[in-house]
Amino acid sequence: MKLTFTIRVICNLCLIVFLVLGWGEKVTAGELSERLAHFPQWKQLTSVEPAKGDLVYPEWMAGTWEVKSTLVDLAAPLAPDIVTPGFEGNRQQLNQPMSFLVRFVKAQSSVAGLKFMLQLDAKSTILVADRAFNSLNLARSYLGDEAVLSVKVDPDSPNRQITFLRGERQLISIVTARGTETTPDGKFITTEVFQQLFKGGSLPYLNSVESTTSYHQMSTSSPAIEADQVTAVYLSPQDPDYFTAGDRPVALYRYRLEFLPTAK
Template identity: 25%
Template structure:
């Protein structure tokens, strides 16, 4: 569900298209795709946020709304509270989604955001809208819980953002991990995108209001000719960017949903916050992580509208 990816021109050579592709890739996270089957495994233990304990489920309702409306810059205080996001019954069905970027901020300054040019390109996205379809389905379990149809949703948003034939494969689609292989239109190389859920919280505010949030680790790397997964590729020990070096971020995406039954419409106020990870191979990346002091380097806000189809 959450954040922004800082792609590198070494991975996507056409720098003029970096911002839009970065935005498209990150929208894979903003879309609720990490919830669909009862299969569950706990989060990775090396995340800056993985120290959160199960007791975080006792945090007061209203926490998620405050993180969005007050633009809270501290790391999320909740842990992996639920094995899946279970949506209210009014989510069931197929929806046409209109997602409009309303604001882009650099809490740690332009340098950590990626430079003035990168920040300017990102701000040019303000006011733009991406339209795509999303589907929510009932599980086959006795509870009949409503969950996101990950496979359908990823294909839909990738095609809308990166081209009709951009999705090459989705080999993994479980509640806590999604892997997709993409070939963005105009790109000479395929990219493998891994989304790993680390923290998750949901709050039922009322019969018509529902809030949820996830922290996701995003790993983006070019697919090499030997077809080995990016995580298994050797990484350079020098300080320069390398074509095989994956890009890693952790992104908190928080969504505040309101259902209007008279219009059969859902509106959503959404914030993504991108956090740096410490690097053991790049001194520069490590210094950037230190400079951020636990704050997000990139926060973005969206107004999203769900219109029922059929």
């Protein structure tokens, strides 16, 4: 169960998770920033639209970055009645930074899938996450190189991916909804909602996850970008505690992310 939960946390760190329709769906001005400001008083999933195409990032996030991710806070709103597997164990990760590489690349705005075209005219392209590269590096930073075999993104949909693990285990992640917001002070805020299925244990494990991240371009190169991220875990209808929890999150994790440019 501890391994299951650790993998869940990895795939919830979605600065990097899942081009057809351009920018992600906008939400009401200030809704996402207000949500982050009210951590950990989250009562239900955020109200965002169904996911279409990929999540598009601002141009200042282009390139390859070394990311330092630090868990700075966590909460179990329904404890002691409901506590997710591994929650207490994850307290050991508090203030312990993890580092990994990520990259954001150009893709044709009129072409579905992940056919990255790095040399195209900027007017015909958008900036998206290299999901397979990013998710693989993130998972291996937590579990080790030998535990994570590969990550495959559905060529027909950037919103579906499978992480293949040693021992014939799989984590299937599907982005079902998303929204974006740009604040007056230039912060780019995203939220994505996932359905996650872990296969390979005695019983498949399904849950829902919401990841909300606020990115801020800095005036220095160390770091060049800072981000505040909250990941919320919700029970699936298959969980025996589902009706007790309802729409309320059962675990909340807050991360500080620092992006440093890599050598060209």
